[in-house]
Amino acid sequence: MAERYAGALDIVAWAEQLGARHVTLCEHHGSSDGYLPSPLPMAAAMAARTTTMRLLIAALIVPFHDPLRLAEDIAVVDNIAGGRLDLIVAAGYNPEEFAMFDVPLASRVPRVVETVATLRAAFTGEPFEFRGRTVRVTPKPAQPGGPRIFLGGSSDAAARRAAHIADGFQPSVPDVWEAYRDELRKLGKPDPGPASRNHTVTTFLAEDVERGWDVYGPFFLHEMNGYGAWQQGDVQTAFRMVGSVDELRETERPSVVLHPLCGGTPPALAWESLRLFEHDVLPAVA
Numbered sequence: 001m002a003e004r005y006a007g008a009l010d011i012v013a014w015a016e017q018l019g020a021r022h023v024t025l026c027e028h029h030g031s032s033d034g035y036l037p038s039p040l041p042m043a044a045a046m047a048a049r050t051t052t053m054r055l056l057i058a059a060l061i062v063p064f065h066d067p068l069r070l071a072e073d074i075a076v077v078d079n080i081a082g083g084r085l086d087l088i089v090a091a092g093y094n095p096e097e098f099a100m101f102d103v104p105l106a107s108r109v110p111r112v113v114e115t116v117a118t119l120r121a122a123f124t125g126e127p128f129e130f131r132g133r134t135v136r137v138t139p140k141p142a143q144p145g146g147p148r149i150f151l152g153g154s155s156d157a158a159a160r161r162a163a164h165i166a167d168g169f170q171p172s173v174p175d176v177w178e179a180y181r182d183e184l185r186k187l188g189k190p191d192p193g194p195a196s197r198n199h200t201v202t203t204f205l206a207e208d209v210e211r212g213w214d215v216y217g218p219f220f221l222h223e224m225n226g227y228g229a230w231q232q233g234d235v236q237t238a239f240r241m242v243g244s245v246d247e248l249r250e251t252e253r254p255s256v257v258l259h260p261l262c263g264g265t266p267p268a269l270a271w272e273s274l275r276l277f278e279h280d281v282l283p284a285v286a
Contacts, residue, residue: 001034007267008042011260011274013049018278022054022086027061029097033222033264040073047081055081058170059090059152063111064101068130068137070115071122075141083142088170089116090152109161116149116165123147163187171195202259205276216273219263226263 012023023046025039036042043055055077062070078085091108092098098105121128122137123146129135141147151162154172156179162169163183171177177195185191202220206212224242258277260270 003267004034004261004264005042005045007270008261009045009049010267011270012046012053014274014278015258016050016053018282020053022056024056024058026058028094029061029064030100031226033226035226040077043085044077044080047077047084050084051082052084054084054086056086057088059088061092061097062089062115063092063103063108064097065115067115067118068122068135071119071137074119074147075123075137075139078141078143078147079139081142085141085143085147086150087147088150088152089166091158109157112151113161113165116151119146119149159183163189168192201257202262203257204262204273205281206273207276212273215269216262216265219265221263223263 015023025042025046026036027039028035029037031037039057039060043057046053046055060070074085074087089112091112095105103111118130121130123141125136125138125140127134127136148167150168150170151158151166152170152172153159153162154176156176159169159171159176159180160183163180164187169177169180171180174195181191181193202223204212204216206216221242221244258274260274261267
């Protein structure tokens with residue numbers, strides 16, 4: 001695992017040199033494969049290795065965090081990054097994670113609303129009321145007013161909530177975007193326009209496509225099925241359970257989104273793909 005963390009830092013530094021605009025870090029807990037549980041420390045490490053790339057946490061599962069400690073950590077990371085931190089906050093959906101932290105699933109929405117309000121107040125650097133007492137969070141973030149706070153979600157309720165409390169909305173599926181637009185119009189806020197229909201698809205490169213599927217396919221399958229197993233009830237994402245690499249392969253589409261360590265891909269394998277992108281693809285499209 002230490003090798004994987006080090007590899008991720010090397011890849012981010014490499015990507016910035018080639019002009020990458022941002023890197024995305026996620027949060028999940030208790031995964032047998034070591035899925036990143038603490039994206040803010042990793043974002044700080046990446047900030048120290050970069051100078052221009054923006055760092056997106058997508059998403060912070062805020063019901064598992066103390067709002068004041070979260071505000072402090074975000075402010076410190078944003079200062080380390082020189083104001084390059086962006087945030088998507090989410091309510092979470094995996095019952096096993098809620099059980100791990102002894103957080104009732106029913107408390108998700110109130111915790112999200114409270115945390116967003118707390119972050120906004122904390123980022124001013126001024127005293128504010130929190131749970132009946134006056135508190136102050138220092139330091140202030142490097143960005144005036146703090147990082148923008150987007151809300152993630154997959155339901156109409158989450159979309160409408162985002163219109164009220166967030167700076168934007170990042171849906172798990174495009175179908176709920178119209179609820180977000182509708183609520184913004186009711187509030188007299190600017191209409192962001194139609195939802196993007198672009199698919200976020202992982203891209204890997206290989207000299208030999210068949211060999212590429214042989215060596216990378218098991219990691220793709222693990223990632224797809226890992227997320228697919230977490231989906232329960234009305235949770236919607238682009239992930240689903242699939243039975244084989246061949247079935248997964250039928251869904252492939254061209255894209256420019258790189259996910260080098262997908263599903264626990266070893267760094268050495270990841271570099272095979274990234275070097276092809278650097279030396280064979282970029283020169284052809286630059």
